[in-house]
Amino acid sequence: MVDVAKLKEIARETVSRDDVKYLIGWRQGTFGFRAAPHFVNKPEDVDQLIFSPLCSHNLATYLTGVEKLPVPRGQEADSRKVALMVKGCDSRAVVLQLVEQGYGRDSVVVIGCPCQGVVDQKKVEAKYPDMGENITAEWGEKTIIFNLPSGKTEVPREEVLAGKCLTCRYPNPLLADAGAWEEVAVWGSDDYADVQDLEAGNPQERRAFWEDKFASCIRCYACRNVCPMCYCEDCILDRLNPQWITRAVNPTENTAFHLSRAFHLAGRCIECGECERVCPVDIPLMKLNRKLTKEVRENYDYEPGLDPEAKPLQASYRPNDKEDFIL
């Protein structure tokens, strides 16, 4: 459970530090059941910070998104830290970014926020359509409480939680420099039922399923841009030479794009569900990512973002790795 007042206190202390550039957290959005990322540059901006079931954004993606401008001669590079509020899943992204040396441990201050699950916009919007004004929400005992215009409404959390939260096994931050919290009890377990459903079918069924989904992709790359683990400076999707995937939006290139994206996240996807959340055409990207997560967990006994000492999956091997598929 997070004590938001105490969290704000910690945030205030953190932004006041000389060696901290700014803090990234969440604030209430402007309409519907929305929260928004909040960049706290001054201690007085802390008041707008929230931590509620609406805080779906994985803010870790901002840590790698900062443009590194060349430093003018005679000036020193800004070496101040960035402070970041993380939920359980977000903290795995930070751990993995550190493992991959995306940035140094001394350039970030992590503020842990144990999480009781965030809402899925699509589920709440289906439940309460056409909500013009902004709604706040809070956690209850196994419920989510919405402060609707008609009054407080308590909903069992199974009805509105995002899919990733229903199966969440790491709601408590795995890495934190500070935090105002007691650990929450883990409620989820994961049997990869969604992946198994599809695996049970024959190749034709799977092909038909994915052809249909991939055909609707508009290649906006929102899924890549939001992903905390997609931070290559030179992404193959932007490259012209070699041009792995042409820019045509058609089933061929879309399939190649989806295979590339999923594969580049093999052993790296920390299941924050952001890609699926931002997809404008509702492609079930988690169903694709989780296939690889499942393989990685079953065959290589590896879960990304748990252990700051573990080597990345594809940069390591075991002599007895699975090889039953090799002729």
Place this chain on the structure above:
Amino acid sequence: MSAEYQPNIVAFLCNWCSYAGADLAGTSRTNYPSNLNVIRVMCSGRVNPLFVVNALQQGADGVLVSGCHPGDCHYMEGNFYARRRFGMMKELLEYVGVEPGRFNMSWVSASEGAKWKDVVGEVVDKAKEAGPFKQFRRDKINW
């Protein structure tokens, strides 16, 4: 023109073992199917998994990646990395509906000319069974 369908298979062979093994099969005058288009690479660990996707896009009906047996890699550990990558790539391809026979990986050492023949036979048979690949082939190559 034979009526039987002949699959087009792209094979990435590592310079030190599989390529030499295929060479041995050739110099020993072994008879084996000629459906393979061989691309020599320095190590199976050099094969980017996207090569497989790209080959399928550009006209391959099947792909084979072949390297040294574990422990025999000229670069000590290249094939260990390849094994992880392609184990996952194979699962991913099958998950989106690519027939299991289209992507294969094998270990063939420089002295295994006979094994090379068997591997090629198996790979070609599997590709024949799967039929022409249409799922995500490009209509226009190099448009």
